[in-house]
Amino acid sequence: MATSALADPLHRTSTPPIEPGYLEVFRDFPLREEVLAATHRAFSEGIELLAGRECRERVEADGLALLHKHFPHASLGDLEFYVVEQVKPLWTRWAARVGRETVGWDGDFFVQDLLLLRVNYPYEAEPIAATSKAPLALRLRHKLLPPIEKLRYARYPRKLWRRLPELFAYMKAKRAALPEQYRCHPSHTDSWFGQPVGSLSLWLGIAGVQRDNAMCLYPETAEMRLPQDGLMYFGSGFQLPPATRPDHGDGDLLVFSTDMLHCTQLNVSDRTRIAFSIRISPGEPVFDEDNFWYVAQSHRARALLAGDASRPGRHGARTERIEWREEGWPLVAPTVQLEEPFSGERTPVARSEQLAEGAKLVVRFPDREVLLFRTGAGLRAYPGRCPHHAYRLADGPHDAAHLTCPGHGLEFDLETGRSKLDCFRLRGLAVSEEAGQIFLG
């Protein structure tokens, strides 16, 4: 692997550092069948425990990709904790085997003591009636206690306390949004999100995974300084490079750099999407000191590979100021700035030569932004904010046919403004061209 720009500050000596933008899909890797079988078994047991035998039988008959038709979303948090608790020792050992045999790290390395399970129901699925929460005795017996889990794993830099107002605003917005299982993660890098920098994320599809409901990644952003929204997600004002949506499905392993921007796409499919992820670090884990929180516990791969799955050590409690790359990509989309608010009347906004075939132009009024595209079918004008969570569409990449939202990777057809979800569509604005001038309205 080529040397990473971050190699020196992180003192990664035992194993070759990770190539910036590293991303690969593996279909053949150690313990594949064992890990998948154990995970399906844990789901079946958890479903029976939380929703009864009949529900388990229905899910087993239809498959986990139709979980949303049988299992209430209100109990999914408990189910996730149950499954993780059952399979974590096996998954941790699996991650060490993948690091050694699939990635090819032959020295010692580290496996983070954090296994994340994401169950994502289809965005437009009808929620089924909620059952009441599992009784406390059951929750205690099976460790279905999310807040305690979080305290156990996480470290919070002191600066977190200065950012409490942002955190409360974020939690409030989260509560007001759809139930968790219908949402997905906006763009972030895993190293903003409590994971070690200069490391690899192992992301394994379990059920319902397909190209347009899974990962959307931006390899060219690896190790770049990117705007953040004050919490752990992508901010605005940075023109993203082309998006990569790997062709992967159930049982496929996606391996990518923790320093690469990515999101999980809105689940536009009719299948429940289930995936696990865990991180491996080539050297002693180090965290960006700007992180909101991080998980400092990890296992030494050598011990895991020798069959020692004892308690993880407190490696990588160290945080550092990371010198992210400043250069490498045009940071701002071509823009024209206008002085007056948009009246809705026919208004000249740009000269024709400012918008080449296949290109995008941002027209910024004092009160809004509008995006202009010159497509094969002619000029198109769309509002500058995504109808989902209002991410700034000017920051999203586009090709000849589609614009990608930088928030959750939703694709909009450039000719019609439609996405794969009927509820989210860009309403085109009137646009025309005459005598070398482009007009809006």
Ligand code: FES
């Ligand atoms: S897809 Fe979520 S904000 Fe656009």
Ligand SMILES: [Fe+2]
């Ligand atoms: Fe992530």
